[in-house]
Amino acid sequence: MKAKIADRDGALAWIFLMPSVVYILALVAVPFILAVGLAVSDVTAGDPSFNFVGGKNFEAAFSDPVFWRSLGNTFLFTSVSMVLIVILGKVVANILIADFKGKWFVRFLVLLPWTTPVTLGAISWLWLLDSIYSPIDWVLRQLGFLAPQGNGSNMYWLGEPGLAMLSVIAVHVWRLTPLAAVIMMAGLVAIPKDMDEAARIDGAGWWRRMFEVTIPMTLPVIAVAALFGAIFTFTDMAVVDVLTNGGPNNATQVLTSWAFFRGIDGGDIGQGAAVALFLFPLLMAAAIAILRAVRKLEVH
Amino acid sequence: MAAKGSARPVMPRVALYLAAITVAFCSAAPFLWSVITAFKQNRDLYNPDNNPFLFNRPPTPDHIAYLFEKTAFGTYLWNTLWVGVLVVLITLVLGLPAAYALARLDRPWAGWFGIVIFLVYLVPPSLLFLSLSRIVVALGLQDSTWSLVVIYPTITIPVSIWLLIGFLKAVPRDIEEQAMVDGYSRLGAFWRAVVPLTFPGIVAVVVFAFTLTASEFIYALAFVSPSSEKVLSTGVPTELVRGDVFFWQSLQAATIIVALPLAFVFNLFLDRFIAGFTQGAVKG
Amino acid sequence: MAIVEVAGLVKEFDSGKVRAIDSVDLATKEGEYLVLLGPSGCGKTTLLRTIAGLEQPTSGQVLINDTVVTHLPPRARQIAMVFQSYALYPHKTVLGNIVFPLRAARVNPQERQRKAEWAAGLLGIEHLLARKPRQLSGGERQRVALARALVRDPQVFLLDEPLSNLDAKLRASARDELKRFQQEVGTTTIYVTHDQVEAMGLGDRIAVFSQGKVRQIGPPTEVYDDPADTFVATFIGSPPMNLVPDGEKLVGFRPEHLLPATVLNGDAMRIELAVQRLEYLSGDRHLYGTATGIGEPTRVISRLPATVTEPVEPGQTYDFAVNRDKVRYFDAASGLRTTS
Numbered sequence: 001m002k003a004k005i006a007d008r009d010g011a012l013a014w015i016f017l018m019p020s021v022v023y024i025l026a027l028v029a030v031p032f033i034l035a036v037g038l039a040v041s042d043v044t045a046g047d048p049s050f051n052f053v054g055g056k057n058f059e060a061a062f063s064d065p066v067f068w069r070s071l072g073n074t075f076l077f078t079s080v081s082m083v084l085i086v087i088l089g090k091v092v093a094n095i096l097i098a099d100f101k102g103k104w105f106v107r108f109l110v111l112l113p114w115t116t117p118v119t120l121g122a123i124s125w126l127w128l129l130d131s132i133y134s135p136i137d138w139v140l141r142q143l144g145f146l147a148p149q150g151n152g153s154n155m156y157w158l159g160e161p162g163l164a165m166l167s168v169i170a171v172h173v174w175r176l177t178p179l180a181a182v183i184m185m186a187g188l189v190a191i192p193k194d195m196d197e198a199a200r201i202d203g204a205g206w207w208r209r210m211f212e213v214t215i216p217m218t219l220p221v222i223a224v225a226a227l228f229g230a231i232f233t234f235t236d237m238a239v240v241d242v243l244t245n246g247g248p249n250n251a252t253q254v255l256t257s258w259a260f261f262r263g264i265d266g267g268d269i270g271q272g273a274a275v276a277l278f279l280f281p282l283l284m285a286a287a288i289a290i291l292r293a294v295r296k297l298e299v300h
Numbered sequence: 301m302a303a304k305g306s307a308r309p310v311m312p313r314v315a316l317y318l319a320a321i322t323v324a325f326c327s328a329a330p331f332l333w334s335v336i337t338a339f340k341q342n343r344d345l346y347n348p349d350n351n352p353f354l355f356n357r358p359p360t361p362d363h364i365a366y367l368f369e370k371t372a373f374g375t376y377l378w379n380t381l382w383v384g385v386l387v388v389l390i391t392l393v394l395g396l397p398a399a400y401a402l403a404r405l406d407r408p409w410a411g412w413f414g415i416v417i418f419l420v421y422l423v424p425p426s427l428l429f430l431s432l433s434r435i436v437v438a439l440g441l442q443d444s445t446w447s448l449v450v451i452y453p454t455i456t457i458p459v460s461i462w463l464l465i466g467f468l469k470a471v472p473r474d475i476e477e478q479a480m481v482d483g484y485s486r487l488g489a490f491w492r493a494v495v496p497l498t499f500p501g502i503v504a505v506v507v508f509a510f511t512l513t514a515s516e517f518i519y520a521l522a523f524v525s526p527s528s529e530k531v532l533s534t535g536v537p538t539e540l541v542r543g544d545v546f547f548w549q550s551l552q553a554a555t556i557i558v559a560l561p562l563a564f565v566f567n568l569f570l571d572r573f574i575a576g577f578t579q580g581a582v583k584g
Numbered sequence: 585m586a587i588v589e590v591a592g593l594v595k596e597f598d599s600g601k602v603r604a605i606d607s608v609d610l611a612t613k614e615g616e617y618l619v620l621l622g623p624s625g626c627g628k629t630t631l632l633r634t635i636a637g638l639e640q641p642t643s644g645q646v647l648i649n650d651t652v653v654t655h656l657p658p659r660a661r662q663i664a665m666v667f668q669s670y671a672l673y674p675h676k677t678v679l680g681n682i683v684f685p686l687r688a689a690r691v692n693p694q695e696r697q698r699k700a701e702w703a704a705g706l707l708g709i710e711h712l713l714a715r716k717p718r719q720l721s722g723g724e725r726q727r728v729a730l731a732r733a734l735v736r737d738p739q740v741f742l743l744d745e746p747l748s749n750l751d752a753k754l755r756a757s758a759r760d761e762l763k764r765f766q767q768e769v770g771t772t773t774i775y776v777t778h779d780q781v782e783a784m785g786l787g788d789r790i791a792v793f794s795q796g797k798v799r800q801i802g803p804p805t806e807v808y809d810d811p812a813d814t815f816v817a818t819f820i821g822s823p824p825m826n827l828v829p830d831g832e833k834l835v836g837f838r839p840e841h842l843l844p845a846t847v848l849n850g851d852a853m854r855i856e857l858a859v860q861r862l863e864y865l866s867g868d869r870h871l872y873g874t875a876t877g878i879g880e881p882t883r884v885i886s887r888l889p890a891t892v893t894e895p896v897e898p899g900q901t902y903d904f905a906v907n908r909d910k911v912r913y914f915d916a917a918s919g920l921r922t923t924s
Binding site for chain 2: 009021028034037104106107111135177182236241255263272279283
């Protein structure tokens with residue numbers, strides 16, 4: 001009996017990895033390079049022939065005020081959502097890690113926003129925030145905050161620029177908090193029990209244990225959750241697309257939805273690619289931050 | 301002092317229950333609203349004077365029937381299901397061996413390779429969909445659900461590898477070495493001893509990957525436009541909205557029908573998922 | 585004929601930074617029970633794993649049945665191994681565990697069943713065949729692991745600290761069972777342990793390991809009575825051999841040979857023992873004191889068997905002695921045995 005390939009770890013490692021690597025190279029790396037190519041071309045939906053145009057697409061994109069508006073919105077969405085997602089995720093994780101009756105059911109309800117396909121969740125909100133039939137408005141009317149009927153009796157959650165922004169952020173936070181909570185639960189579970197017990201014996205109260213043991217110990221996981229939250233918010237367009245379609249008057253337009261609007265709906269693929277590519281350096285920065293957080297985790 | 305161990309302080313318990321109820325309510329509120337809406341008659345729903353939280357007229361199942369009889373909802377459900385199943389299969393067939401190679405075959409580059417794969421997960425669809433749509437055209441898959449079967453594994457493979465590494469590292473090395481001593485090759489040991497032991501973790505990954513697939517929106521919107529080829533995430537919002545006429549009750553019913561089973565199954569495997577997440581990250 | 589032989593075996597880890605096995609030559613005799621004994625981290629488990637084919641040596645050869653198997657995978661080596669954890673497949677029944685190697689060898693179902701029943705019968709676990717490993721006690725798990733090893737008809741059994749997961753009470757009976765099992769089966773066995781009691785009780789020969797090297801190999805009595813160096817002298821024996829520095833030499837003698845001068849006759853080396861402390865252990869008396877008169881004053885231990893009834897009090901000094909033929913000398917610099 002001789003050694004076959006199935007016995008050789010080195011060869012096997014390559015054979016096992018190759019399919020995944022090829023798949024990802026073909027459908028992530030290649031399109032990525034292609035995206036760079038499209039961004040410097042004049043390809044449109046109507047005229048798919050490739051002509052090099054240099055930075056023209058970028059110039060065109062940058063000269064459009066909607067681009068800058070989208071960029072600003074993207075940062076606002078991402079930063080506000082991320083902070084809220086992390087704080088709420090931490091709170092929810094601490095609740096779900098505790099023991100109480102009906103925990104299974106509470107977990108089930110908390111998971112709903114994350115497991116539901118994002119567009120369907122957003123549709124629920126679209127109806128909740130409806131310009132006429134929103135039950136929130138009805139409650140406000142009953143409490144006397146809004147006029148009983150007719151003009152001024154509705155909030156127009158998705159019609160007023162400020163409120164629309166607030167609504168989109170609220171939906172993002174609602175949707176991503178469960179994921180952040182699950183990630184942070186993983187971090188909490190990983191803390192050795194005796195560490196917490198030692199702190200208890202040393203006489204540390206709940207808040208002291210939280211801030212001097214739990215949070216420092218789970219900081220890397222919190223960082224991972226924050227960046228997951230950031231990247232999901234940063235790159236998502238489904239919520240915007242369903243709730244406001246970028247409106248009113250581009251008040252909720254983000255880079256992703258703008259790229260989609262220009263590239264697919266508008267047919268100017270070159271410019272769409274240029275806008276999408278603009279995301280990349282920002283994402284790389286986030287990715288490097290994740291890398292560091294993961295490194296920290298591994299040192300543990 | 302004597303009772304301290306047995307009788308727990310009451311106030312923190314009350315606070316915990318209040319917090320849990322609040323969190324559960326905030327998460328579920330839009331869905332509760334959806335459930336009420338789905339059974340309402342039009343004349344009840346579209347009257348701003350009615351208390352929207354009550355049934356002012358008897359509840360009706362008509363809108364759910366409409367969803368299945370008059371719309372392509374069944375097709376979307378079916379498309380999402382088979383796309384999800386195929387994507388999960390591709391993910392496991394490619395991802396499981398790759399995760400094993402990185403977790404167990406002791407290659408010196410396994411560490412950074414794992415990190416690179418994790419980073420791939422962070423490359424967003426929004427950056428790739430324009431050029432991917434060209435590739436989809438080149439493959440002749442434009443406007444076909446099959447394009448999603450081909451593209452979705454790029455999302456699910458990296459994150460699944462990452463999770464599977466965690467589960468595979470939790471299998472004692474002894475077990476696979478025992479299988480090798482018992483007369484199996486490394487491949488045989490992987491297949492007959494390691495995979496059966498990783499099974500619960502694999503199921504958790506299946507559920508997670510399926511959830512990601514069902515949720516995906518950008519690719520589905522960009523690559524597939526014919527109604528019969530659409531999946532839930534694109535089909536429901538586009539087909540149940542005619543111009544500015546929304547079929548609200550049916551839309552809400554669709555949301556609930558999809559949301560509840562997914563959350564239920566995910567919750568079943570939540571603990572495993574958490575375990576995999578930690579081990580993938582911590583035990584480097 | 586040597587069943588297992590290793591020649592010039594070297595195993596390095598971390599690209600040469602750690603030498604787990606440092607040029608080891610070793611050969612088993614047919615049907616022999618060879619124990620690899622050493623402290624944890626001495627390389628004994630690495631050696632066993634290298635013989636099994638789970639590790640590739642950096643250099644050197646492994647031979648099984650006079651065939652070079654250095655580069656063959658474990659499955660091609662006709663070996664059976666029992667891990668410290670027993671590594672039972674938790675998802676299979678006891679029967680499933682036992683027939684697993686037979687399925688690898690594509691033995692037909694009737695033959696599989698027959699062999700599994702034979703092995704289970706030999707180890708007295710027929711009534712457990714339908715159970716899952718988690719329903720078994722530690723001792724039963726060991727027997728299942730042995731049965732699984734047995735059905736392979738191996739050239740050699742490799743056992744890696746199989747008793748260390750059992751509690752102290754069970755260990756004695758499990759050890760007894762291992763010995764009986766091997767005597768019945770008669771297969772060559774290599775057994776790794778850090779426990780000298782196991783080594784002394786089980787081994788036909790003991791190979792004492794330290795820092796990747798074989799310090800001494802021989803029958804238990806030889807390793808105990810004639811240690812090759814100070815490492816072996818102090819590693820084996822409880823309490824260990826006393827070593828008293830005397831110029832370039834170390835004078836070594838076992839605690840049970842340091843006895844009151846009055847009970848010894850014949851040619852004895854006299855030692856003054858200032859007793860500081862006294863312990864009663866299982867009927868024996870252990871005396872802790874300082875020895876003078878044979879070199880530098882040194883802390884030594886004397887073990888008086890129950891048959892020696894001389895009264896001894898802490899704080900007093902007594903005339904003790906060691907029979908000359910029980911005294912061993914070592915070179916102070918190298919630690920190796922020297923003659924007187």
